[in-house]
Amino acid sequence: MEKAARWITGHSTAIVIFFTAAAIVCAALFFGVKVNYDMTAYLPEDAESTVALQLMQTEFDASVPNARVMVPDLSLTEALEMKEKLREVDGVDGVMWLDDAADVKLPLETLDATLVRQYYRDGAALYDVTVAADMELQATDEIYGIIGDEGCISGNAANIAYSRRQVLSEVLGASSVLVPVIILILILTTSSWIAPLLFLLTIGVAVLINMGTNIFFKDISYITQSVSPILQLAVSLDYAIFLLTAFERLRKTEPDVESAMVKAIMQSFVSIAASAATTVFGFLALVFMRFGIGSDLGLNLVKGVTISYISVVVFLPALSLKCVKLLDITGHKRLLPDIKGVGRALVKVRIPALILVLLLVVPCYLAQSRSDFLYGNGDPAPDSRYGRDTVMVNESFGESTALVLLVPRGDPGREAALCSELEGLEHVTTVVSYATTVGSSIPSEFLSDDIVANFYSEHYARIILYTDTGEEGADAFGTVEQARYLASKYYDESYSCGQSANLYDIMEVITGDTGLVNGLAIGFIFLTLLTSFKSLTLPFILIFVIESAIWINLSTPYFMGTPLVYMGYLVINTVQLGATIDYAILLTDGYAENRGSMGKLRAVINSIDENFISLLTSGLILSLAGLCLQFASSMEIVKELGLLLCRGTLLSMTMVLIALPALLITFDALTAKLSKRKFCSDCAVEV
Numbered sequence: 201m202e203k204a205a206r207w208i209t210g211h212s213t214a215i216v217i218f219f220t221a222a223a224i225v226c227a228a229l230f231f232g233v234k235v236n237y238d239m240t241a242y243l244p245e246d247a248e249s250t251v252a253l254q255l256m257q258t259e260f261d262a263s264v265p266n267a268r269v270m271v272p273d274l275s276l277t278e279a280l281e282m283k284e285k286l287r288e289v290d291g292v293d294g295v296m297w298l299d300d301a302a303d304v305k306l307p308l309e310t311l312d313a314t315l316v317r318q319y320y321r322d323g324a325a326l327y328d329v330t331v332a333a334d335m336e337l338q339a340t341d342e343i344y345g346i347i348g349d350e351g352c353i354s355g356n357a358a359n360i361a362y363s364r365r366q367v368l369s370e371v372l373g374a375s376s377v378l379v380p381v382i383i384l385i386l387i388l389t390t391s392s393w394i395a396p397l398l399f400l401l402t403i404g405v406a407v408l409i410n411m412g413t414n415i416f417f418k419d420i421s422y423i424t425q426s427v428s429p430i431l432q433l434a435v436s437l438d439y440a441i442f443l444l445t446a447f448e449r450l451r452k453t454e455p456d457v458e459s460a461m462v463k464a465i466m467q468s469f470v471s472i473a474a475s476a477a478t479t480v481f482g483f484l485a486l487v488f489m490r491f492g493i494g495s496d497l498g499l500n501l502v503k504g505v506t507i508s509y510i511s512v513v514v515f516l517p518a519l520s521l522k523c524v525k526l527l528d529i530t531g532h533k534r535l536l537p538d539i540k541g542v543g544r545a546l547v548k549v550r551i552p553a554l555i556l557v558l559l560l561v562v563p564c565y566l567a568q569s570r571s572d573f574l575y576g577n578g579d580p581a582p583d584s585r586y587g588r589d590t591v592m593v594n595e596s597f598g599e600s601t602a603l604v605l606l607v608p609r610g611d612p613g614r615e616a617a618l619c620s621e622l623e624g625l626e627h628v629t630t631v632v633s634y635a636t637t638v639g640s641s642i643p644s645e646f647l648s649d650d651i652v653a654n655f656y657s658e659h660y661a662r663i664i665l666y667t668d669t670g671e672e673g674a675d676a677f678g679t680v681e682q683a684r685y686l687a688s689k690y691y692d693e694s695y696s697c698g699q700s701a702n703l704y705d706i707m708e709v710i711t712g713d714t715g716l717v718n719g720l721a722i723g724f725i726f727l728t729l730l731t732s733f734k735s736l737t738l739p740f741i742l743i744f745v746i747e748s749a750i751w752i753n754l755s756t757p758y759f760m761g762t763p764l765v766y767m768g769y770l771v772i773n774t775v776q777l778g779a780t781i782d783y784a785i786l787l788t789d790g791y792a793e794n795r796g797s798m799g800k801l802r803a804v805i806n807s808i809d810e811n812f813i814s815l816l817t818s819g820l821i822l823s824l825a826g827l828c829l830q831f832a833s834s835m836e837i838v839k840e841l842g843l844l845l846c847r848g849t850l851l852s853m854t855m856v857l858i859a860l861p862a863l864l865i866t867f868d869a870l871t872a873k874l875s876k877r878k879f880c881s882d883c884a885v886e887v
Contacts, residue, residue, distance in 0.1 A: 205465040205517075209458045212518035219515040223405040226412020233411070234419035235367065237360040238333065239576065240702040242421065242492030247705040248684075252606055252695035259657030264698045265296060265328035265602045265664075267340070267355035270593045271347045272324040276304060279325035282346075286327055289342045291335030296328040296664075300654065301632050318597070318630055318666060326597050328666075331357035337364045352589035356671075356699050362586040366834055367422050374430055374832035381824050382437070389817045390441075391448065393530035398519060399440040406511040407432050410504040421496045423767070426838045427829065428500045431845075434825035435479055435779045436508035438818050440516055442475075443468045447520060448527075457524050461517050469513060471789075474732050475782045476509040481724035482778015486771065488720055489713040491706065497771065536813065543808030547801060550862035557859045561748050568754035569714075571764040574836075575707045576672050576699075584834060599670050600629070603683060603698040605663040607691045609656050615663070618690045622665055625686075627679045633663040669700065676700040677707065710770055721774040722747070725781055732785070733792065734876035741863045741871075742784040743777075748859065749851040750776050753844060768840035772848055775841075779822060780852035786811050787856055791864050795879045800868040804861045812857075819853035 208215065236242075243250045256263045271282055279297070286295045298304055298319035302311045308320075319326050331339045340353055340361040347353075379400060386396035407429050414420050447464035454460035483505065486498025520527065546553075582588070605622075607615065616635035623631050634655035655662055665683060669676040680701050687694035722743060729739035750773060757764040790807030798806070826849060829842025864871070872879040 201466050201469060202462065205462040208465065208514055208517050209461050209521060212521045215514060215518035216522055219405050219511065219518075223408045226409045229412035229415045230408070233414045233417075233425075235364070235422050235425050236419040237336070237363045237367075237422045238356075239421075239493065239706065240699075241333075242496065243702065243705055244490050244492075244709060247709065248695055249697040249701045249705045252604070252697035252701070255606055255660065255695060256604065256662075256697060259606075259660050260662060261293065263293060263330050263332075264604050265294070265330050265355075266699065267329040267331050267343075267353055267357040268593050268597075268600065269327040269329050269343060269347065270324055270352040270354075270589075270596060271327075272350050274323060274325045276308070276320070279320065280304070282325060283327060285346050286329060286343065289339055289346070291332050291339030291342075292329055293332050294330040296632070297325065301630065301637055315630055318600070321597065324596055326593070328602060329355075329357070336360040352592045354586070354590040354593040358586050358589065362584060363422050363835060367425050370833045370835075370838075371426055371429060374828040375433075377832065378430065378433070378825055378828045381828075382433075382821055385817060385820055385824075386441075388536040389534065389813055390445075391531060391534045392527050393532060394523065394526045395444055395530075398444065398516065398523060398527075399437055402440045402511050402516040402519065403433050403437055403508055405515060406436065406508040407504065409511075410500070410507050413503070413507075414500065420500060421493050422835075423493055423837060423841075424497045424500045426833060426835065427841055428497065428504060430825050430829055431501060431775065431779070432504035432508060434822045436476070436505055436512070437821055438475060438782065438814075439472045439509060439512040441814070441817070442472050443512055443516055444520060447517075457521060461521060465513060465517055472509065472512060474728070475785065476505055478725050478728050478781050478785065479505050479778045481728055482721050482774050482781070484724060485717050485721035485774045489710070489717055489770075491710045491713055493767065494710075494713065494717065494770070498774075501775075539812060540809075542812050543805035546808055546857055547805050547861055547865070549858070550865065553858040554862035554866070557748060557855065560752060564748075564751040564755040567758040568751050568769075571754075571758040571762075571769070573707075573766040573769065574672060574763050575703045575710070575766050598668055601667050601669055601671050601676060601698065601700045603665040603667060603680065603696060603700055605665070605683060605687050606660045606695045606697075607663065607687060608693055609659060609661045614690050615661055618686060619663060621686050622663070622683060625665075625679060625682050627667045627669050627675055628665050628683075629668050630666040631663060632666070634661065667700070671699045672703045672707075677704050680704045707766070710766055714770055714773075717770060718773050721777050725777060729781075729785070733788070735792075735871060736874040737867055737871045738788055738792070738875070741860070741867060742781060742788060745784050745855050745860045745863065746777055746781050746852055749780070749855040750848060753848040753851050756847065765837045765840040767837055768844050771841060772844040775845065776848040776852060780819075780849055780856075783815050783819065783853055783856045784860055786814060787860055788864065792875070792877055795868075795872075796877065797880055799880070800865050804864055808857070808861065815853060815856065819849055823847075823849040823853075 240249065253263065269286060274282060280299065283295050283297050286292060298316060301315055308316055336357045340358055343353060344351070382400065383396045386399060387393065390396060410432060411429060443464055446468045447461055450460040450463045451457060454463060480502050483498050483501040486494040487502070489495055582591070607618070612635060615633065619631050619633050619635045622628055637655070667676065667679050669679060677700070680696065684696055687696065726739045726743060729742055733739065753776065754769055754772065787807050790811050791803050794803035794806050823846045826842045826845030830839050830846060833839050833842065872881070
């Protein structure tokens with residue numbers, strides 16, 4: 201380690217040049233990273249809706265309708281002309297309207313009233329449009345140009361287009377708020393005006409390298425694009441603080457700055473590595489999710505924290521040596537003084553604090569998995585055009601979701617019987633198929649290829665159901681289950697897709713991921729703690745403290761009666777554990793070190809006093825990162841993650857300060873017996 205540290209200090213100029221160049225190159229590469237905005241693309245390949253979508257793309261010209269386009273003040277003739285204009289838009293694979301389900305040459309009064317009102321009412325026409333993947337932004341922009349300011353677009357394609365417009369600007373917006381706040385916190389808690397800039401430069405370079413190297417992946421999810429840079433900055437800033445603090449301390453005893461930096465690297469290497477390892481292992485659990493967004497986010501965070509670690513132990517020492525004169529010139533007395541007596545005060549309230557925690561743990565554990573969960577992107581921002589359009593379409597025509605069934609072609613009678621039963625389902629408003637539109641008694645050979653292609657491919661018949669439900673919820677998912685059951689009743693082979701079917705499969709997959717991901721995260725971190733502390737009791741205590749904070753955090757939506765995005769629920773389990781277990785490690789490490797020369801009460805008090813400012817600094821930075829995500833983003837899933845991160849960080853910090861001291865003192869005797877470290881056995885129990 202000493203050889204490596206001396207190599208770093210001896211090549212500081214080359215290192216600074218290399219990292220600066222890497223950051224510039226990766227900043228340019230960042231704009232070439234492909235971002236995936238479709239959550240359904242991350243379903244496993246064997247999910248029914250995934251198989252159905254692949255078959256649809258292979259067998260039919262158009263896939264599932266994924267946008268609803270409403271245009272007011274149109275006559276019937278104008279509505280038909282508008283349909284043709286929409287079909288000509290680049291990226292639009294298909295447009296369905298009333299004329300696909302009924303003969304509009306007949307007087308509207310003679311047609312089924314329910315069917316007509318689904319597509320045309322009060323002079324407004326509603327089109328079901330299929331937009332090709334990766335063409336959502338261009339297609340919706342062109343459609344807006346055709347339908348004008350009075351027209352509206354809703355649906356998943358519009359949501360994806362909206363997300364594409366927002367992601368980058370919202371990341372920059374969150375960063376522009378977070379960075380000045382972090383600088384202010386660091387100015388208050390460090391002893392140099394320039395040190396906070398060195399910290400941010402070090403981690404900022406790591407963030408740029410991480411985001412730029414995503415160019416080597418096929419794509420990354422928009423959730424990763426939105427969340428990863430902020431999380432990487434917030435969770436790894438501590439590493440830079442550890443190293444530079446050690447450097448400033450050692451400068452007082454070492455003969456020159458190079459020797460001080462060598463010792464600082466050697467002394468802080470293990471603590472930074474241990475801190476990074478617990479965070480990495482927490483994030484690593486996400487990689488094992490069957491739902492691909494977990495793997496996408498987990499890999500990116502693991503890569504990001506690893507790059508941050510390398511940047512701190514290699515780039516920061518080199519940069520600091522180049523800026524040592526600036527550090528000296530801008531040195532100042534720490535503006536935030538040590539808070540006297542905080543350890544003694546917290547130890548005095550340990551018993552009621554522990555009782556309160558124990559009273560909360562069981563109900564919160566039971567409640568945290570019982571919230572009303574959302575599995576999609578959540579509601580659109582009401583002040584966005586997409587949000588306003590969605591409200592207007594739903595108010596004018598009601599909620600409607602397309603569900604597509606694919607069944608083997610060749611038995612018109614069976615197909616007609618299935619469609620008859622599907623029409624009888626509670627929330628199904630319309631069934632569009634060959635049997636319902638043309639009639640099962642008319643052979644397909646008698647019709648033009650264009651008409652037949654809407655319903656039949658070489659191997660499959662396509663049946664489109666329109667429901668009056670939203671994309672998700674009990675009614676939507678119940679309809680998916682009923683439709684799938686009826687299809688399986690008539691056919692040995694059947695497939696379904698559409699946004700509600702996709703979200704149903706997402707629900708099935710990610711709820712199945714929960715136990716595995718949480719178990720792996722806890723297992724990885726337990727082994728890391730076991731290796732670090734060489735104690736059988738301390739890993740259990742630390743994990744219990746942070747898990748209790750997680751349960752309280754995730755139970756809050758249940759007690760407040762608000763829905764919770766399930767991806768946020770699943771991801772925060774590992775993110776909060778991996779990111780905030782460091783607080784418990786910091787306090788416990790100080791206690792174990794002190795316990796070798798003093799009694800248990802004094803050991804805990806001293807550890808709190810020594811580490812309180814560090815805990816406060818780290819906790820405030822991470823919670824503010826979550827707050828920035830919550831307020832800067834207009835996407836519900838990102839807002840949810842931000843709120844959970846903010847609240848979870850504050851809860852973890854509180855639990856470490858009020859519950860961990862009580863548990864360390866309570867189990868001190870058992871810890872002394874089951875730990876490799878030597879505890880002082882005859883020290884006074886003075887306070």
